[in-house]
Amino acid sequence: MPSMASGPAGATTEEREVISVSGLSHAYASSGRTLLVLSEVQLxxxxxSYVALTGDSGEGKSTLLALLGGLQRAQGGELVVAGQDLRRLPSQQMARFRSRTIGFVFQHHCLVESLTALENAALAALINGVSRPEAVARARALLAQVGLLERAGHLPGRLSGGERQRVAVARAMVNRPALILADEPTGNLDERNAQRVMDLIEQLRHEYGATLLVVTHDSSLASRAATTLRLKEGRLEAA
Amino acid sequence: MSWGATFRLALSSLLRRPARSGLTVLGVAVGSALLVALGSIASVAESRAVEHFGKGLPVGAIKVADDAPASWQLQTDDFQLAGHKDLNQDAIRQIRRLPNVRAVVPIQAAPVLVVPPSGDSFGATMAGTDLGLGADSPVSVLAGRLPAAASLTEVAVTQSYLDHTHPGRPPGAAVGEAIQVAEPRVEAPGSEVPFRPRWFRAKVVGVVSQDVAGADLLVPLQQTTAAREWELSGAAAPPGLRGEGSIRSPYSALIVIADSIDTMHGVRVGIDQIGFATSAPEHVLAAVLRYLHVVDIVLVGIGAIAVLLAGLNIANALLTAVRERRREIGVLKAIGARDRDVVRWFLLEATLLGFLGGVAGTLAGLLLAQALALKVSEYLTQQGIPIEALRLQDLPYAVVLLGVGGSWLLALLAAAVPALRAAKMPASEAMAEL
Structure with missing residues (x-):
């Protein structure tokens, strides 16, 4: 089983690794059968760093992302993210972990339809316990960075697909996360918008010093990453 | 997530679907309006019945005569007299010491001759009482005001005075009139005249409603005390007149106010044991209140069913919202919202729906009750039972609180299941492929 690790020479393991996965397995029950989607994954x-995760549909890319982001509980193996053992973290602390450590960008922008672009971007900070003025200030700054300050007061229904995804990127960055998990972030966008969104994600990653793990089918998008991994039959391998 | 941020999220979620939110609020308002209207009518009907049978006296009032009671006194509401007995300070002290007695109001009635401005004099009864009692006063003012508490030159008049002097005119017509009053004293046998009057002039300052002593004039107690002293300074009344119009004892009657209608019977028993005849509408009132209570149950039951339907409407609207917002709930949890943040989001939505519906419904219910009360008042007045329509002080605040608070509480209960269902949704709902 390949181990995908890299880090600066001389640094300790804790300093070097934001994700440490060992022997991770996960299965779904479907129609009375057990479907093993991840098997003894090491990572x-x-x-x-910037890692791209590729693989065919149904190979478990999104499941791995959900497990790394604390959206689901791993069934077997070791899973430590940003120093937190996610298999043993209680629910309340898991929610706090997601809020403070992870920035999610989903394939579907997943904005709250009743909130404006600014409110959507500020929402993650408010959930994280940041004061309203501070959360709004951060959201405005991020909307300015993604070029949407003029549309801050617009509801998602009045934004284009690319604009909505840029708001989602701003929301993902508002708590200055250590790890950005992006699940097909350009899957619903045309080439020009896809390019712009990925440029923004990379720019913000650099600015905040975050780690980026992108799940994608898009080989051109994967080629932008320093490391590309492939999930095949539940196992992780170098692409 | 702070309450403020959750409130904004809840409010924006409601505003996103204005038609559905509006219809849900309307449903709550209709239920709440029905509950408040029916509850108000039931409550006012009860207080009107108490007032009607109390004949203007405070609730829980018992009339005490200067007579001993017959042995069957307590079986009836009316006086059952068994011979004169002096009603004096000692009797008042004993009655005041009885449990559940809130106040004892002494009454002194005196026979007088009244000369109104028209000059057509007539025999009348003047009742004196303590006029500084406020809510426990046995009289209610229909026009003008009460005489000053110690005034010997001011009087209030009753409906029977108006019937003599201003038949068919409104009560205010008598206010401001100057009248003369003569208190008679029996002269010794062989005197030039059998009676000698003591005159005083007075100004009519108000018109009152009372059923204390069948009086035409109402004055401070000092005035009737002076009348009694005047009478006692004369000769003994002839046997045929004694007891018919003369002032027999220091007080001719008492009004004893019990704590409540429920304690009225116990107080009456105590007064009976002290040895005085009493009169109170306890039996007739108890029968009427029993019937009204049944009506209460039916009316409030109808209102409660309406509110319950409104609650189901809220539950349905929120369950639909939970289904529609699966992805949003997942995203909220993915970005760090805890289960309790999600519960709070839906409960605040329900609170807004319940509170807005409750306030709107309560206001509508009070207007509806007012309109119905006016109709009922008109009908009963036509039937010879003059009853006032709804007054501000009659508004049953408990029913108003029930309308607003009950709607809110029901909304919270109705939202409990949808809110918990939303909270249990996994954060992975945010990811379409899972």
């Missing part, structure tokens, strides 16, 4: 990702 180490150092802080600040």
């Amino acid at each position: 180490q990702v150092r802080a600040g």
